[in-house]
Amino acid sequence: MRPFHTIIEPFRIKSVEAVKFTTRAERAAALEAARHNVFLLKGDDVLIDLLTDSGTGAMSSAQWGALMQGDETYAGSRSFYRFEQAVRDLTGFAHIIPTHQGRAAERILFHTVVKPGDVVPNNNHFDTTRANIEVEDAEARDLVVAEGRQPSLVRPFKGNIDVDALDQLLARDGASVPLVMVTVTNNSGGGQPVSLANLRAVRAICDRYRKPFFLDACRFAENAWFIKQREDGQHDRSPRDIAREMFRLADGCTMSAKKDGLANIGGFLAMNSDEWAEKCRTLLILTEGFPTYGGLAGYDLEAIARGLEEVVEEPYLKYRIRSTEYLGEKVAAAGVPIIQPPGGHAIYIDARAMLPHVAPLEYPGIALVNALYVEAGVRGVEIGSVMFGLQPDGSEKAAAMDLVRLAIPRRVYTQSHIDYVAEAVIAVAERRDAIRGYRIRSAPRVLRHFTAEFEPL
Numbered sequence: 001m002r003p004f005h006t007i008i009e010p011f012r013i014k015s016v017e018a019v020k021f022t023t024r025a026e027r028a029a030a031l032e033a034a035r036h037n038v039f040l041l042k043g044d045d046v047l048i049d050l051l052t053d054s055g056t057g058a059m060s061s062a063q064w065g066a067l068m069q070g071d072e073t074y075a076g077s078r079s080f081y082r083f084e085q086a087v088r089d090l091t092g093f094a095h096i097i098p099t100h101q102g103r104a105a106e107r108i109l110f111h112t113v114v115k116p117g118d119v120v121p122n123n124n125h126f127d128t129t130r131a132n133i134e135v136e137d138a139e140a141r142d143l144v145v146a147e148g149r150q151p152s153l154v155r156p157f158k159g160n161i162d163v164d165a166l167d168q169l170l171a172r173d174g175a176s177v178p179l180v181m182v183t184v185t186n187n188s189g190g191g192q193p194v195s196l197a198n199l200r201a202v203r204a205i206c207d208r209y210r211k212p213f214f215l216d217a218c219r220f221a222e223n224a225w226f227i228k229q230r231e232d233g234q235h236d237r238s239p240r241d242i243a244r245e246m247f248r249l250a251d252g253c254t255m256s257a258k259k260d261g262l263a264n265i266g267g268f269l270a271m272n273s274d275e276w277a278e279k280c281r282t283l284l285i286l287t288e289g290f291p292t293y294g295g296l297a298g299y300d301l302e303a304i305a306r307g308l309e310e311v312v313e314e315p316y317l318k319y320r321i322r323s324t325e326y327l328g329e330k331v332a333a334a335g336v337p338i339i340q341p342p343g344g345h346a347i348y349i350d351a352r353a354m355l356p357h358v359a360p361l362e363y364p365g366i367a368l369v370n371a372l373y374v375e376a377g378v379r380g381v382e383i384g385s386v387m388f389g390l391q392p393d394g395s396e397k398a399a400a401m402d403l404v405r406l407a408i409p410r411r412v413y414t415q416s417h418i419d420y421v422a423e424a425v426i427a428v429a430e431r432r433d434a435i436r437g438y439r440i441r442s443a444p445r446v447l448r449h450f451t452a453e454f455e456p457l
């Protein structure tokens with residue numbers, strides 16, 4: 001029998017949502033009205049929305065069915081116990097604390113365990129993780145391996161944390177490190193995976209210095225798939241089995257269920273420490289809700305419980321990772337510089353390399369995002385000097401990289417949508433010399449990329 005090479009979407013479509021087509025002039029006007037910040041556009045003015053893969057996925061019919069099972073009892077809801085069981089089976093953690101999304105889990109954790117002057121190491125902190133540490137007057141320190149900072153270098157696990165640097169930090173300043181984090185996959189570093197070997201090494205270091213080890217687990221299933229594909233000795237294991245080992249190497253996790261929970265909202269904080277869990281639950285009640293719903297409806301808890309099962313299915317992960325890789329291959333073949341190899345949930349275009357005539361503090365990432373929107377109605381997001389350039393003292397510094405992330409929502413777009421996106425990126429690349437930078441007209445001091453207003457130069 002001849003094997004088939006086409007990797008098809010492992011679902012058929014039961015319900016559709018129309019997208020709106022606009023003219024180039026309409027898009028230029030919409031961007032102007034949005035002060036040249038695509039976060040301020042109306043969603044209806046976007047044709048293909050690759051702003052984020054967070055909460056934008058399509059739920060399965062089984063998840064929609066599960067919604068009807070939602071038990072909205074305030075305390076002790078049946079849906080909570082189902083959710084708790086699903087999370088515990090996967091992670092093995094003793095305490096499962098639901099939150100309305102990932103950053104709520106981060107805020108509760110860091111507010112509970114981080115003091116002013118502390119340092120929290122991570123491979124790369126995501127923006128909300130960093131902000132929730134800095135707001136406690138602590139430092140969020142990125143210790144990704146050197147190869148993770150070289151966009152064009154092809155290596156299997158560019159999300160790994162530099163274990164020597166971690167060891168040195170703990171040897172020198174261990175007293176000011178309340179916990180060690182690793183983000184899987186490494187979103188801010190190109191959606192690159194972390195190997196099991198690296199997680200095991202972090203575990204050993206944390207044991208040596210008696211430090212808790214937490215995963216930022218938003219994309220744990222995609223990370224598990226990469227481990228299965230790329231790490232010696234892992235090919236015959238199921239993604240679920242690998243994911244279970246990843247969690248069992250850690251003492252806790254923060255999780256946004258809007259990614260690999262395959263849900264539109266939700267998250268959780270989970271851990272083994274009784275002492276920390278008690279403190280976190282107290283804060284949860286103050287700001288999120290009672291510990292058996294944590295800011296979520298019973299039906300959300302049902303959707304997440306089911307999503308956590310579907311996300312580790314092999315046909316899903318195979319299609320998911322391949323569709324991202326497919327977009328990466330197409331644009332790279334046309335000479336567009338991207339972070340190599342393609343990440344799990346997104347393609348990251350190296351805007352600094354693509355637009356060398358735009359200085360980092362003229363925001364090449366914003367320039368490229370805006371050009372892509374006007375060209376084709378495709379919305380991406382800058383991950384660069386606007387997102388990370390503002391220093392805690394108010395000064396500005398170019399970020400390590402200026403990237404444009406095209407994040408692919410889960411189970412939403414078909415191959416022809418992806419073909420269209422590739423065509424749009426290539427069209428923009430062909431007229432790159434005409435693209436100009438921006439200046440910031442106004443911006444808040446924290447998480448400025450969401451609401452900053454820009455002016456073209």
Ligand SMILES: Cc1ncc(COP(=O)(O)O)c(C=O)c1O
Pocket residue numbers: 054101102103104126128129183187188216218255256257258266267
């Ligand atoms: C790695 C990582 N951590 C944390 C978060 C925050 O999760 P949420 O958006 O649910 O607050 C995100 C969201 O994109 C993320 O990618």
